[in-house]
Amino acid sequence: MLKSRRNALIGATLIGAFFATNAYAETTLNALFMAQAAYSEADVRAMTEAFSKANPDVKVNLEFVPYEGLHDKTVLAQGSGGGYDVVLFDVIWPAEYASNKVLVDVTPRITEDMKKGVLPGAWTTVQYDGASYGMPWILDTKYLFYNKEILEKAGIKTPPKTWDELAEQAKTIKDKGLLATPIAWSWSQAEAAVCDYTTLVSAYGGDFLKDGKPDFQTGGGLDALKYMVSSYTSGISNPNSKEFLEEDVRKLFENGEAAFALNWTYMYNLANAGPDSKVAGKVGVVPAPGVAGKSEVSAVNGSMGLGITATSKHPDEAWNYITFMTSQAVQNQYAKLSLPIWASSYEDPAVSKDQEELIGAAKQSLAAMYPRPTTPKYQELSVALQQAIQEALLGQTSPEDALKTAAENSGL
Template identity: 80%
Template sequence: MKTIKKTLLGAALITASLSSHALAETKINALFMAQAAYSEADVRAMAEAFTKANPDIAVNLEFVPYEGLHDKTVLAQGSGGGYDVVLFDVIWPAEYAANNVLVDVSSKITDDMKKGVLPGAWTTVQYDAKYYGMPWILDTKYLFYNKEMLEKAGIKAPPKTWDELTEQAKIIKDKGLAQTPIAWSWSQAEAAICDYTTLVSAYGGEFLKDGKPAFAQGGGLDALKYMVTSYKSGLTNPNSKEFLEEDVRKVFQNGDAAFALNWTYMYNMANDPKDSKVAGKVGVVPAPGVAGGHDVSAVNGSMGLGVTSASKHPDEAWKFITFMTSQKVQNDYAKLSLPIWSSSYEDPAVTKGQEELIAAAKRSLAAMYPRPTTPTYQELSTALQQAIQESLLGQSSPEDALKTAADNSGL
């Protein structure tokens, strides 16, 4: 009888111990993007490594397309919870700060973090001199080109200006090497604003001046005029007006484009012989500049990870973020997204096999131009997206379209 009692007592103690462990486990929910840069499988692998190192924290991951990331975050916040960690674009901190979506983590940013992370990366998570997370994806758009096509066309070097891009595309088209040599992501979405911003930076334009729209003149107008001219010239793939970045990647790696503007991730994907017909022929340089103006052009397309103000587990959420943005994790996945840490660029494990990309990155990342910082960014972006579409389709002149966008920008 005593033996039975001891066995039962032992079993009860084990059960209590297991229950205690189960109760000690904290679950956090994290919202990520299901597309460019790190893939869903990569993010899951990173999270598994985190839970292995922190068995008392479980991470539930959710993935949505970029286009749904902002609204999903805001709607979850409005419902009083949902996510502890969210991925956010460089264009959202102003709005998120104004609406108390993210926690101000300025006190958690250490001196080592400040010194180790590239200065330009911090702009991703800052607003009004406060930090709202950690930069995670450091990115800009580059000009990719098909080395074989350029060689066959007798072109010795990729274009350094946007006018040269037009000239080279014409040579390639005239020689029958590509029917429409240039691919862009000009769908009525944020993708088009990123391409437009790249051109605005080349032409020295301004989005806002003294808080008011300034893009309807100067470099902002020149940028849209270039887009329209390129579209109407027959050198740009006509489907560009519906393309997102993934469409551009597929067209380029199928060998149907000589030039394409896209994010970092395309470099290694287009060089993968399993999926790409142009593997080994992919060249990459900074997006071109303008003669007599800027040598290169670049948009700040970086993204950060932040703790939501609705999180019931902010400490565990921050622990997860510091792991995901750590130099070791970033270096391990550097073939998909370049690290935020400056010393990583001296590490052969990071640079090997992508020396050409790193060389372009050193120039482009230093020239990243921001999209406007305003709490009403979504309204402004929507107005500009419409202006670009109307101009490309010939429904409005660039001048009139941008003037209407300025009137509808909410500023």
């Protein structure tokens, strides 16, 4: 009796030890994502669930914050000694993150198949000073969306190829009483405004920096801001643009209240086929326009990557998760939300189905993506530019003085 009880106790102890060991063996990753644009929260959760099914010993805790909180949340967690294993980061941050050792250099982990298979332009999203700090995930730029029905009613046969043509077509639509303010922009005092500004800088052939110093206050950089101010003060642009982020622009456009809008890839399928869109089936998309004699099209590099934080205690599991999320199979499955980083994906009929127009625009735009300045002090520079754009739009100062002050406040 005593012997059997002792054996039972030993058995229970061994079973307890077994479960304790297996529970301990489960790795938990904390991942930080963006709660807007490109892949939705539901999509990221679905992708992660698929990863967990294939990797039952790894649990992934997901956290979503608005884009505006992504940078600071990452940096603050780093300073507190951890928090996240995997973070989503913007193309503008690798210089800062590398300089401050926020992300791990994953160059040795990148295979030859990855190097050959991913579009060359996508790699620039995660690279700084010859090293890679993650895998590109969201390949994105801003396109010019237009309402085909409104243009037809206005007698406009083709969408604008230059920014001056955009202003002319918007004036025609306004003068015919079709819409009071035909253009919508994301010009809130946030990174969104810098993205629109960068698109125009690329069109006008401007430079952000020259020999490491600000150079946007003259030439194409100044022309870009002058265009924004002219579009705003002439009455062809929605006056609320100065407070809009991209989601505000999408909702306005989907409601039929804008003939033209500059926005990211994700808006195409939501506006053209979304259940809440009033303009479904009427959405056209072309590359952002160029400037006669200077450019055919314009584009900003708005891509994002997934990286491993320097404080992660599970870098191998984190890398496995990143390679799953950025894999060609997963990217192709969700291609209606964000175009794949893999070159051969564009030959897949399932990827291009029902978005041939977008793919056509992407082939030109992705090849013309213009980078925001690569500098560890990007955050300071961006804040200075955001303020300059707002002050110029509101007429508080001239474009010349606004950019001159931005250059002085850029920290460069």
